[in-house]
Amino acid sequence: xxxxxxxxxxxxxxxxxxxxxxxxxxxxxxxxxxxxxxxxxxxxxxxxxxxxxxxxxxxxxxxxxxxxxxxxxxxxxxxxxxxxxxxxxxxxxxxxxxxxxxxxxxxxxxxxxxxxxxxxxxxxxxxxxxxxxxxxxxxxxxxxxxxxxxxxxxxxxxxxxxxxxxxxxxxxxxxxxx
Amino acid sequence: xxxxxxxxxxxxxxxxxxxxxxxxxxxxxxxxxxxxxxxxxxxxxxxxxxxxxxxxxxxxxxxxxxxxxxxxxxxxxxxxxxxxxxxxxxxxxxxxxxxxxxxxxxxxxxxxxxxxxxxxxxxxxxxxxxxxxxxxxxxxxxxxxxxxxxxxxxxxxxxxxxxxxxxxxxxxxxxxxxxxxxxxxxxxxxxxxxxxxxxxxxxxxxxxxxxxxxxxxxxxxxxxxxxxxxxxxxxxxxxxxxxxxxxxxxxxxxxxxxxxxxxxxxxxxxxxxxxxxx
Numbered sequence: 001x002x003x004x005x006x007x008x009x010x011x012x013x014x015x016x017x018x019x020x021x022x023x024x025x026x027x028x029x030x031x032x033x034x035x036x037x038x039x040x041x042x043x044x045x046x047x048x049x050x051x052x053x054x055x056x057x058x059x060x061x062x063x064x065x066x067x068x069x070x071x072x073x074x075x076x077x078x079x080x081x082x083x084x085x086x087x088x089x090x091x092x093x094x095x096x097x098x099x100x101x102x103x104x105x106x107x108x109x110x111x112x113x114x115x116x117x118x119x120x121x122x123x124x125x126x127x128x129x130x131x132x133x134x135x136x137x138x139x140x141x142x143x144x145x146x147x148x149x150x151x152x153x154x155x156x157x158x159x160x161x162x163x164x165x166x167x168x169x170x171x172x173x174x175x176x177x178x
Numbered sequence: 179x180x181x182x183x184x185x186x187x188x189x190x191x192x193x194x195x196x197x198x199x200x201x202x203x204x205x206x207x208x209x210x211x212x213x214x215x216x217x218x219x220x221x222x223x224x225x226x227x228x229x230x231x232x233x234x235x236x237x238x239x240x241x242x243x244x245x246x247x248x249x250x251x252x253x254x255x256x257x258x259x260x261x262x263x264x265x266x267x268x269x270x271x272x273x274x275x276x277x278x279x280x281x282x283x284x285x286x287x288x289x290x291x292x293x294x295x296x297x298x299x300x301x302x303x304x305x306x307x308x309x310x311x312x313x314x315x316x317x318x319x320x321x322x323x324x325x326x327x328x329x330x331x332x333x334x335x336x337x338x339x340x341x342x343x344x345x346x347x348x349x350x351x352x353x354x355x356x357x358x359x360x361x362x363x364x365x366x367x368x369x370x371x372x373x374x375x376x377x378x379x380x381x382x383x384x385x386x387x388x389x390x391x392x393x394x395x396x397x398x399x400x401x402x403x404x405x406x407x408x409x410x411x412x413x414x415x416x417x418x419x420x421x422x423x424x425x426x427x428x429x430x431x432x433x434x435x436x437x438x439x440x441x442x443x444x445x446x447x448x449x450x451x452x453x454x455x456x
Binding site for chain 2: 121129130
């Protein structure tokens with residue numbers, strides 16, 4: 001009985017700790033609809049150096065990747081996105097192929113995350129989600145490494161310049177502690 | 179007795195502040211949103227997109243039911259948006275000649291098992307669709323033909339002038355896009371001394387009423403060809419020049435946008451055709 005009482009108290013601490021932290025946080029605000037409105041803690045248009053390169057590439061790959069074969073909508077959207085990189089046709093084709101592989105693997109990870117979302121009360125779920133999120137980061141890194149090996153030096157430099165100067169300026173990081 | 183010790187230890191922990199011990203894992207939101215946009219290579223459509231990466235420290239919480247929304251506004255402030263389940267969303271809008279700034283914005287909403295609904299987004303960022311503002315004749319491309327090579331009907335003579343135009347934006351920079359091109363020619367002041375009527379040509383067949391299948395190259399260049407034939411340029415069985423002159427105004431339409439900032443004044447004469455005096 002004492003053991004159960006202790007465990008109950010410990011669980012209570014967790015909840016209290018969680019709720020107290022929630023009340024003390026400084027970077028989030030209650031939204032009018034009762035949800036938490038996350039604030040911008042890093043604005044890439046003002047401090048692009050605070051946006052990590054790997055994060056910027058992950059966003060860029062997600063935005064530009066299309067399935068193989070792409071739908072008409074994906075193809076049109078991708079053409080618009082890649083147009084301003086001014087890559088050679090060979091480099092652009094290499095990039096498109098690399099992005100298609102990225103998309104296929106990203107879909108698998110996102111599907112797995114979707115399945116886990118249905119198990120949100122399972123204590124093991126947060127650990128599994130963290131693992132899958134790490135897989136996404138690794139996938140992005142692997143895609144970048146592969147592109148740097150297969151694109152020309154000029155193409156890789158153009159891509160890098162675009163991501164560092166343009167993409168970062170369009171990223172914000174939201175959040176803060178709870 | 180051991181159980182009593184455990185209870186005392188637990189109470190001590192509670193009263194002594196277990197936060198630092200148990201709170202070593204603190205839920206930390208870290209959600210990044212990328213919002214961007216661009217215009218199509220023919221300047222016919224503008225796209226906006228947004229995606230989300232959630233690098234939050236979850237501890238014992240989970241985040242799920244993500245919804246990502248991309249908003250796109252036209253220069254008048256009219257909005258289209260697309261909300262999609264998951265981490266990505268794309269939206270598009272036809273330009274229809276309405277060049278200018280199209281702001282784009284992205285937001286994300288999701289559910290946290292510990293703290294409930296959460297969400298946010300970045301500021302609007304502008305997507306500047308270049309405005310075709312001027313057409314400049316590319317240096318060294320102008321060719322003025324002789325009267326005899328134009329192929330006028332019997333009893334008429336005339337001339338032709340060809341050159342490359344380049345479309346520049348409001349900053350005077352070339353627009354690197356493959357855009358539809360057509361023009362309208364008006365004899366606004368009735369200065370039609372050569373009595374050209376329909377016997378002149380420009381890029382599109384006369385009468386010009388809309389796109390005629392001509393596009394600029396991918397760097398915004400296109401060929402214009404002006405010609406004229408007139409009885410005033412023919413006399414006694416041969417080409418001649420009685421000094422006639424016809425003045426007209428040419429209005430260009432680039433990707434559906436009327437280039438009202440740069441109407442061209444065309445002066446047709448028997449041996450030359452000038453554009454804005456050049």
